[in-house]
Structure formats: C-alpha cells, structure tokens
Amino acid sequence: MNYWLFKTEPNVFSIEDLKNSPNKTCFWEGVRNYQARNLLRDDIKKGDSVLFYHSRVEPIGIVGLAVVTKAGYPDKFAFEPSHKYFDPKSKPENPTWYGVDVKYVRHFPRVLTLTELKANKELSKMVLTQKGSRLSIQPVTESEYNTILDLSK
DNA sequence: GCCAACGTTGGC
DNA sequence: GCCAACGTTGGC
Numbered sequence: 001m002n003y004w005l006f007k008t009e010p011n012v013f014s015i016e017d018l019k020n021s022p023n024k025t026c027f028w029e030g031v032r033n034y035q036a037r038n039l040l041r042d043d044i045k046k047g048d049s050v051l052f053y054h055s056r057v058e059p060i061g062i063v064g065l066a067v068v069t070k071a072g073y074p075d076k077f078a079f080e081p082s083h084k085y086f087d088p089k090s091k092p093e094n095p096t097w098y099g100v101d102v103k104y105v106r107h108f109p110r111v112l113t114l115t116e117l118k119a120n121k122e123l124s125k126m127v128l129t130q131k132g133s134r135l136s137i138q139p140v141t142e143s144e145y146n147t148i149l150d151l152s153k
Numbered sequence: 154g155c156c157a158a159c160g161t162t163g164g165c
Numbered sequence: 166g167c168c169a170a171c172g173t174t175g176g177c
Contacts, residue, residue, distance in 0.1 A: 009175085033160075033173095056175050114176080132158045134174050 003140040004044060005051040005128055006066070006102070015052045015063050015107065024104040025069055029077050030085045032097060036137035041072040041098040044137075050102055051140060051148060053128070054111075061113040062148060070101035108152040122147045 006028065008014065018026055031037060050066040074095035077085040090096035118129045127138040140148075 007175090035160095060176070134159065134176095136174085
C-alpha cells in the first residue's frame with residue numbers, strides 16, 4: 001500500500017464535497033499536469049491512502065483522509081468540447097489524462113496547517129514542504145504518513 | 154489580488 | 166533543442 005497527498009481548493013471541491021458525494025466517492029477529475037498524470041495512471045492503486053489537502057484558502061493544510069477505490073482510468077471530461085476540462089489532444093482511443101476514484105474516510109480532529117508541517121523536522125524532505133512545490137498529486141513516504149497521523153491525534 | 158516559482162508552447 | 170513568452174499554481 002502506498003500513500004499520497006491530493007491538493008484541492010476547497011471552494012472548488014472540498015473534503016465536505018467528497019463526504020457529501022454519492023457513496024462518499026468521487027472521480028478525481030481535471031488533473032492537467034503530466035507528472036501528476038503519470039502518478040494517477042501508473043502508480044496509484046486501489047486501497048492506497050490519500051491525505052486530503054486544502055490549498056489557497058485558510059486554513060491551508062491537511063484536513064483528513066480518503067482512500068483510492070479505483071485505480072487510474074481515463075478522464076472522460078477531456079473528450080467533451082463543452083466541458084471546462086476539455087483537451088482536444090486527448091482522444092478516447094489514446095487518452096492523455098487520467099483520474100482515480102477516491103472515497104471519504106474521515107476528517108482529522110484538527111487541520112494540520114502548512115506552517116506546522118513546514119516547521120516539523122521529520123517532514124523536511126516531504127514534497128509538500130519544499131519551496132515552490134505545486135504538484136497537485138504527490139507521493140508521501142510511509143514515515144511521513146505515520147508522522148502526519150501522529151500529529152493529527 | 155499580488156507575484157514568485159513552475160510548466161508549457163512554439164519560433165527559430 | 167534552446168529559450169523567450171505566456172499561462173498556471175498557490176502561499177502570502
């Protein structure tokens with residue numbers, strides 16, 4: 001089992017939105033970055049654990065947990081000309097963009113703020129805490145994941 | 154809302 | 166294949 005961190009702007013799609021989705025599950029749509037796409041398509045598997053991160057809007061930080069319920073499959077919104085995530089270079093026979101299904105697990109009792117995470121020495125190598133880091137789908141090591149779960153208690 | 158840091162595009 | 170111009174992300 002592997003660990004990941006998914007970023008989202010809560011005014012676009014929040015952890016509450018995931019919780020309120022049918023079966024508390026949603027397709028993680030709209031990723032249009034190749035590095036993140038490679039992770040979604042090739043590396044993220046059913047049963048992997050996801051740290052749910054709220055960006056841009058205070059409080060910025062990790063707000064809870066989700067789980068992957070279906071591994072990477074094509075993002076069909078890229079095929080729809082009227083959709084905001086339409087991309088003409090992605091074809092159904094050779095899709096460019098992928099997503100996974102994620103299901104709400106739980107909120108943390110408190111938000112683990114970016115400030116707090118950056119100040120934690122055990123998380124100094126974490127992708128999220130690096131300067132200029134803006135990858136929206138990030139790998140998280142087991143030790144980083146365990147540190148974060150401990151902090152959340 | 155600003156803007157630094159990235160990522161992508163396209164002319165050459 | 167370089168790199169300037171442009172577009173996007175996301176902390177502040």
